[in-house]
Amino acid sequence: MSHYMRYIMIDEQPVGHAELETALIAADPIYAVEPDESAAPATILYGDAPAAQIEINVPGDGLFNQELDYLRRDVLATDDGTARERVLATLDTARGIVAAQVLHGAYDEHDAPTRLDPLWQWLFANRKGLLQVDGDGYYDGLGLVLRVG
Numbered sequence: 434m435s436h437y438m439r440y441i442m443i444d445e446q447p448v449g450h451a452e453l454e455t456a457l458i459a460a461d462p463i464y465a466v467e468p469d470e471s472a473a474p475a476t477i478l479y480g481d482a483p484a485a486q487i488e489i490n491v492p493g494d495g496l497f498n499q500e501l502d503y504l505r506r507d508v509l510a511t512d513d514g515t516a517r518e519r520v521l522a523t524l525d526t527a528r529g530i531v532a533a534q535v536l537h538g539a540y541d542e543h544d545a546p547t548r549l550d551p552l553w554q555w556l557f558a559n560r561k562g563l564l565q566v567d568g569d570g571y572y573d574g575l576g577l578v579l580r581v582g
Contacts, residue, residue, distance in 0.1 A: 439500070440531040440553060441523055442562040448489065448531065450475045453552060456559075460551030477533070477549070484548040485533040492528070500530055504565060507581045516579040520571045523563045531556065 442448070450466050457464035457477065465478040466487070474488045490497040501524050508520050533549055553564050557574040564572040570580040 436535055436567045438533045438535060438549065438553075438567070439504070439565045440556045440560070440562055441504070441527045441565060442529040442531070442556070442560045443523055443526045444560040444562065445528060446560065447491070447529060448556075448560060450487070450489065453487070453531070453555070456555035457551055460555070464551070477552070479548050483536050485535050487531065487533045490530040490532060497527075497530060500532065501527060508571075508579065511579060511581055513579055516571075520563060520579050523571075527562075 450468075454464070454466035457466065463480050466475050467478060468475055474486055476483050477485045477487055488496075490500055492498075505521065505524050508517055508524065511517050531552075533552070535549065556562065557564070563578060565581075566572070568582040570582065571578045
């Protein structure tokens with residue numbers, strides 16, 4: 434079983450797998466990212482156990498616009514006007530998406546997503562944007578912005 438979490442960046446400054454790995458290792462040296470090539474999907478490891486598959490999508494890579502269209506559909510189905518407009522504005526100005534497929538294999542369903550907390554905390558501190566969680570909603574660094582699903 435797995436689900437997706439996505440950090441939608443509106444920052445002009447790009448991010449790569451190596452930078453994300455450095456941030457994770459700073460939080461806990463047990464983390465690793467393999468492979469560390471920015472253009473390819475990578476695996477976040479917590480010790481020997483895979484915690485997530487991660488991909489960085491940017492305009493022109495073929496998947497970026499598909500992801501935004503998918504996310505926009507769910508947001509448009511909500512009725513919270515102010516929050517919905519904030520999320521739509523983020524999607525409309527997105528410069529990149531850090532997409533993580535959370536892998537539950539080695540962890541229970543509630544523990545698996547917490548393995549990525551240092552990643553999201555670093556992104557909130559270093560890149561402007563919102564975190565989207567499948568079946569839940571959109572978050573900023575302070576908490577829930579819009580419930581979706």
